[in-house]
Amino acid sequence: MSKENEQTLEVYKEKANLYLANSIEHDRLDPAKAKQKREKLEKLITTNFSTLPKHAKVFEIGSGDGSNAKFIESLGFEVTASDTADAFIEATKHQGLKTIKFNALEDAFPEKYYAVFCWRVFVHFTKEDTLKIMKKVYDTLEDNGIFIFNAINREIKSIDNEWVDFEGEYHMGAERYYNYFSQSDLDNIIQKTKFKIENFHKDGGDNNNKWLVYVLRK
Ligand SMILES: C[S@@+](CC[C@H](N)C(=O)[O-])C[C@H]1O[C@@H](n2cnc3c(N)ncnc32)[C@H](O)[C@@H]1O
Numbered sequence: 001m002s003k004e005n006e007q008t009l010e011v012y013k014e015k016a017n018l019y020l021a022n023s024i025e026h027d028r029l030d031p032a033k034a035k036q037k038r039e040k041l042e043k044l045i046t047t048n049f050s051t052l053p054k055h056a057k058v059f060e061i062g063s064g065d066g067s068n069a070k071f072i073e074s075l076g077f078e079v080t081a082s083d084t085a086d087a088f089i090e091a092t093k094h095q096g097l098k099t100i101k102f103n104a105l106e107d108a109f110p111e112k113y114y115a116v117f118c119w120r121v122f123v124h125f126t127k128e129d130t131l132k133i134m135k136k137v138y139d140t141l142e143d144n145g146i147f148i149f150n151a152i153n154r155e156i157k158s159i160d161n162e163w164v165d166f167e168g169e170y171h172m173g174a175e176r177y178y179n180y181f182s183q184s185d186l187d188n189i190i191q192k193t194k195f196k197i198e199n200f201h202k203d204g205g206d207n208n209n210k211w212l213v214y215v216l217r218k
Helices: 003-029 031-049 067-074 086-094 127-140 183-191
Strands: 057-060 078-083 099-101 113-118 141-152 161-164 176-179 196-203 211-217
Touching: 003 031, 003 086, 003 176, 031 067, 031 113, 031 141, 031 196, 057 067, 067 078, 067 113, 078 086, 086 099, 113 127, 127 141, 127 183, 141 176, 183 196, 183 211
Parallel strands: 057 078, 057 113, 078 099, 113 141
Antiparallel strands: 141 211, 161 176, 196 211
């Protein structure tokens, strides 16, 4: 586990409550935009998860407030939400979701899954962390299982990585490590695994290219 991720998790441990409050506030400031973002994400999930068996087991890494896991559960899947910060774990449990404390770089997956979902988490991983996670996810997936994740696109940034405390939605009162990936960075890492890229697109931000979104198939 990188020092960068370890120190970032310390920030989440201390400040996850502030993160939760800020994201609710941010959505209230522009409900139409928040709704549009949510609908796009739900469409991505619905479309790709439609290839899975009914009631299949799904694992989410870094669930945060649990809203994605809750949506996946509403589609009839058996979801395990997870995070490392206690306040996030409480938030997901509060929604009635099965939740475990889970560090994706350190802990073994408890079971096999048909899908692993990991949204806005790769921002805190170095390239080495990323390869490690990909290999672990591959091993925990059932044959034909899928891995959906996104990462911030290096193209829209002037630097490779930074320690930063953003304003607004992502403000936490302490700096976290953010790593930015080019598409070829991620493609090269994926090539070191046995995953096939089933789907890729860019999305979000002012020019619809803030996030690199991948659907990988085992
Ligand atoms: C920007 S938040 C995103 C939360 C949620 N996925 C969402 O989209 O709202 C980043 C999340 O990644 C989690 N995270 C970062 N490193 C992790 C690791 N090594 N293992 C598990 N979760 C991690 C943090 O605890 C936090 O919940």
